[in-house]
Amino acid sequence: MDDTTEKKKTLLKYLDVIKRVEDIFAKIAMNRFIVNDPFASIAEKIYVDGPQFLEYITTHRGQELRLAKNAVDTAVLALGIAQAMGLADFTIATLLLGSLLHDVGMFCIPQSILTTKDLAKVDQRYILTHPIHGYNVILKELRYHNRIALVALQHHEHWNGTGYPQGLSGTAMTLESRIVAIGDAFAAMTTPRSYRPAMTGHQAMNQLVDVMNSQFDPDILKVFVAFMGIYPRGSLVRLNTGAIARVIDQTDMPLQPCIRMLTYPSGEVCTKEEELDLTEELFITGEAEDKDIV
Numbered sequence: 620m621d622d623t624t625e626k627k628k629t630l631l632k633y634l635d636v637i638k639r640v641e642d643i644f645a646k647i648a649m650n651r652f653i654v655n656d657p658f659a660s661i662a663e664k665i666y667v668d669g670p671q672f673l674e675y676i677t678t679h680r681g682q683e684l685r686l687a688k689n690a691v692d693t694a695v696l697a698l699g700i701a702q703a704m705g706l707a708d709f710t711i712a713t714l715l716l717g718s719l720l721h722d723v724g725m726f727c728i729p730q731s732i733l734t735t736k737d738l739a740k741v742d743q744r745y746i747l748t749h750p751i752h753g754y755n756v757i758l759k760e761l762r763y764h765n766r767i768a769l770v771a772l773q774h775h776e777h778w779n780g781t782g783y784p785q786g787l788s789g790t791a792m793t794l795e796s797r798i799v800a801i802g803d804a805f806a807a808m809t810t811p812r813s814y815r816p817a818m819t820g821h822q823a824m825n826q827l828v829d830v831m832n833s834q835f836d837p838d839i840l841k842v843f844v845a846f847m848g849i850y851p852r853g854s855l856v857r858l859n860t861g862a863i864a865r866v867i868d869q870t871d872m873p874l875q876p877c878i879r880m881l882t883y884p885s886g887e888v889c890t891k892e893e894e895l896d897l898t899e900e901l902f903i904t905g906e907a908e909d910k911d912i913v
Contacts, residue, residue, distance in 0.1 A: 629668075629671045630675060632668055633668075633672045633679070634679075636661060636664055636665065636672075637688050638687070639661055640687040640690050640691055643657050647756070647761075648726040653760070658716055662712065665695060665715055666698065666715060670695075672695045673695060673852045675853070676805075676809060676851075677854065685812075689722060689810060690718065691719070693719075693721060696805060696847075697714050697717075697799055698714070698715060699843075700801065700839060700842055700846060704839070704842055713767055714795045717767045717769075717771070718802060720753065721753065721771050721799050723752075723753045723756050725752075725753075726752075727749065728746065728748075729745065747783050750775055751784055753768075754769070755768075769793050769796060770796050770799050772784070772785075775800070776788075777834045778832070778835055778837070781834075800835060800836075801836075801843050804827060804834075804835070805820075805823050808822075809823050824850075827843070844873070845869075848876050850866045850874075850906075852869070856903045856907055857903070857905050860901065861886070862881075862884045863907045864880050864881055865878065867879045872897075874902070878896075879893070879895075880894075880895065881912055882912055
């Protein structure tokens with residue numbers, strides 16, 4: 620099986636997981652009966668295939684099924700952080716379920732607020748209640764244990780105590796909540812919203828680093844940066860030769876990821892994809908855009 624066919628199969632798996640999450644979310648939104656542990660099989664799927672989905676977080680940016688995509692992307696990112704930290708499978712299982720359900724409280728917010736293009740007209744009191752709604756839904760309706768529900772309750776708390784809804788700080792938040800906060804923020808920034816376009820992976824990473832010591836657990840964020848790279852998987856980059864490439868994996872050198880060549884220095888599209896590790900002689904000079912590939 621060639622590489623292109625394998626990538627298409629992986630993308631279809633990724634989209635299928637998002638659709639499965641969306642189907643369950645639709646039932647929750649309509650207050651329809653949900654069987655016990657409906658996300659268990661999805662969490663298992665992400666545990667197995669999640670590392671292959673990383674590239675699609677930043678390259679598949681459609682706003683359709685936004686909450687479901689954010690849930691899956693957050694779970695994939697949280698899994699990567701947890702594995703890089705060497706966390707036990709029991710903790711990872713809790714983390715994946717918490718990631719998938721962290722924004723379920725949004726279904727208690729009026730749809731008109733979630734789709735508005737004018738944030739100035741939004742009553743922020745509605746938005747600030749969604750972690751509490753999510754906690755109650757997870758604990759009382761879906762009947763998951765408290766550790767999973769706390770992820771929904773705490774994922775908007777900040778390391779310095781300026782978050783909501785309880786104003787917790789530092790390690791008063793659970794470990795899972797601190798991990799999900801980072802994954803959720805990156806997933807949200809790289810997905811378009813009704814009021815703004817999506818950031819690139821590189822832009823989102825820079826913004827996370829800017830608030831490293833205030834909003835997020837700095838030790839976990841350092842793990843995330845090392846795991847994802849300054850130019851995360853899926854990033855389009857321009858090289859010092861003028862060629863354009865896509866980042867496909869990270870190495871021990873944050874600024875020297877593994878890349879897949881897309882164009883030659885002349886600008887001509889590569890007839891055969893070549894994967895390379897960057898060196899001191901071949902390096903990234905900045906981001907590129909889809910329009911740069913003729």
